[in-house]
Amino acid sequence: MHPEARQVSPDSLPVIPVAGLCSSDPVQRQAVGDALRTACASTGFFYCVDHGIPPALIDAVLAESKAFFARSPTDKAALDKARSPCNRGYEPLRNQTLEAGTPPDLKEGFYIGEEQPANAAELRFNQGPNQWPRNSAGFRPTMMAYFAALNILAERLMRGIALSLGLEETFFTRFCQNPQATLRLLHYPPQPSDPQPGEKGCGAHTDFGGLTLLLQDASGGLQVRGPDDTWIHATPILGSFIVNLGDMIARWTNDRYRSTLHRVVNTSGTDRYSVPFFHSGNPDYVISCLPGCLAPGETPRYPSVTVQDHLREMYQRTYGQ
Ligand SMILES: O=C(O)CCC(=O)C(=O)O
Ligand SMILES: [Fe+2]
Numbered sequence: 212m213h214p215e216a217r218q219v220s221p222d223s224l225p226v227i228p229v230a231g232l233c234s235s236d237p238v239q240r241q242a243v244g245d246a247l248r249t250a251c252a253s254t255g256f257f258y259c260v261d262h263g264i265p266p267a268l269i270d271a272v273l274a275e276s277k278a279f280f281a282r283s284p285t286d287k288a289a290l291d292k293a294r295s296p297c298n299r300g301y302e303p304l305r306n307q308t309l310e311a312g313t314p315p316d317l318k319e320g321f322y323i324g325e326e327q328p329a330n331a332a333e334l335r336f337n338q339g340p341n342q343w344p345r346n347s348a349g350f351r352p353t354m355m356a357y358f359a360a361l362n363i364l365a366e367r368l369m370r371g372i373a374l375s376l377g378l379e380e381t382f383f384t385r386f387c388q389n390p391q392a393t394l395r396l397l398h399y400p401p402q403p404s405d406p407q408p409g410e411k412g413c414g415a416h417t418d419f420g421g422l423t424l425l426l427q428d429a430s431g432g433l434q435v436r437g438p439d440d441t442w443i444h445a446t447p448i449l450g451s452f453i454v455n456l457g458d459m460i461a462r463w464t465n466d467r468y469r470s471t472l473h474r475v476v477n478t479s480g481t482d483r484y485s486v487p488f489f490h491s492g493n494p495d496y497v498i499s500c501l502p503g504c505l506a507p508g509e510t511p512r513y514p515s516v517t518v519q520d521h522l523r524e525m526y527q528r529t530y531g532q
Contacts, residue, residue, distance in 0.1 A: 223443045224435065225250045226451070228261035232371050244374025251375060251456055254443075255469030256435050258451040259368070259424070264360050266450060271353045273428055276484055279321060279344055280398040290321075290342040297331070297339030298322055298393075298526070304400070310414025310474065314407045318475070321396040323354050335494055336523045337391060358394050358488070365392070365422050365490035368454065372422075376464070377503055386421075386492040391518060393491075399432065399483040402476055412475035412483070418457035419525035420491030420518075425453040430483035436472035445473075459491065459521060462513045465504045494519035 227246045231239040250257040280287075292300035299322050305315035323341055331338040343351050366387040373382040399412040412432060427433060427447050434442040435455075445453055461470035477483045496518050500511035 223437065224254055224256050224258060224445060224453075226258040226260055226448065229259055229368065229371065230261040230263065232367050233263070240371070240380070241374055243371050247368075247371050248375035251372065251460075251468040253438065253469070254435065255461075255471035256445065256453060256455045256473070258448050259454045260448070260451045262364055262452060264357075264364060264452075268353070268357055268360065269426060269450075271349070272357045272426065272486055273484055275347070275350045275353050276321070276396040276398070276486060277482075278347070279350060279396065280319060280482075280484075282344065286344065287319075290344060292322055292342075295339070295342055296329075296333075297324070297327075297337050299324055299339065300342035308414060309416035310409070313409035313411070313414050316413045317402070317410060317477070318397050318399045318412050320398070323358060323394040323396075324392065325358070326355070335391075336519050336526075337393070338494075354394060357486075358392070361394070361424055361488040362390065362392055362490065364452075365390075365424060365488070368422055368424075369490075372460075376501060378501070383492075386496045386518075388493050391420075391491045391494050391522065393489045395487050395489065397485045397487070399430075399475060399477040399485070401480050401482065402478050412477045415472045415474040417461075417470040417472055418455060418487075418489065419459070419522055420457040420489045421459050422490045423455050423457060424488045424490070425455070425485060426487075427453065427485040428483060430477060430479035430481060432475045432477040432479060432483050433485070434474050434476065442474075457489070457491070458525070459498055459518065462516075462521075463498050463501050463504070465500050465509070465512055467504050491522055492518050494522075 229243055231243040287301045290301040292298055292302050302320040304319045308315045326341055327338045329340055369383040369387055370380050373380050429447050433445040435445050437443045456468050456470050458470045460468050497515050499515040
């Protein structure tokens with residue numbers, strides 16, 4: 212176990228069944244909103260279950276991801292995201308440093324977004340064509356089917372978040388139109404027995420965007436900063452997603468809702484695979500303090516910003532671009 216971490220029972224993070232958001236009964240939809248409110252205002256992290264994403268699709272995503280990372284270094288280097296104008300493709304091991312002042316992250320990744328024409332990258336941050344591996348018939352259709360399914364789930368969860376905040380259920384509809392979203396396949400080799408000081412799979416960070424929907428395999432290793440400054444182990448629950456709120460939602464709610472620090476230390480002794488999906492909303496949408504998130508006399512802690520400008524700034528911070 213990582214020195215500062217302490218094992219905490221997995222039920223330290225709430226488990227929220229979200230099927231009620233599809234109910235025709237407003238009482239059931241609001242009940243999910245109420246559960247989300249408690250989770251979002253405390254840990255900012257929860258297990259999402261009863262989400263309706265087919266298990267076969269989830270299994271296929273993990274299998275394709277594993278097969279991709281098993282390819283030769285030459286194959287992977289041919290898809291290096293450094294070749295992409297929109298941050299799509301392969302990210303080599305130790306390319307990103309999510310925790311300033313520590314060694315680079317012990318993970319390799321692969322970034323996928325909505326398929327866009329090449330000239331989109333001139334106009335929009337992170338928009339443009341994907342890079343796809345050759346000779347892999349299943350990879351692209353599997354990833355795109357999953358990407359589409361998670362976009363729908365994220366939009367549904369945003370309806371629940373609106374209910375949780377006492378807003379109209381459709382409050383975030385414009386935000387969810389043509390969203391900027393990224394699917395990130397990750398592979399963590401086992402944590403070395405003699406790591407450099409502070410070296411780990413993924414340094415402590417908060418997510419930049421709106422909602423993150425994380426699929427993790429059975430290895431474990433994700434740790435979430437608890438309210439008492441301990442690290443809660445987000446033990447895998449089969450068939451669940453771990454959902455967390457990014458900085459944009461904290462900003463939007465004047466920190467009523469939490470964007471919580473988390474990190475990965477892969478002490479399983481085996482390779483770990485995970486797939487976060489980052490939903491950040493429409494690039495032109497302006498994030499300003501939400502109605503109802505200011506007490507009388509309170510002022511917004513953050514200036515208004517577009518989704519695109521916010522994301523650009525955050526990428527620059529962690530990639531030093
Ligand atoms: O791999 C994980 O479990 C978490 C990854 C993560 O936090 C991220 O990519 O932002
Ligand atoms: Fe993260």
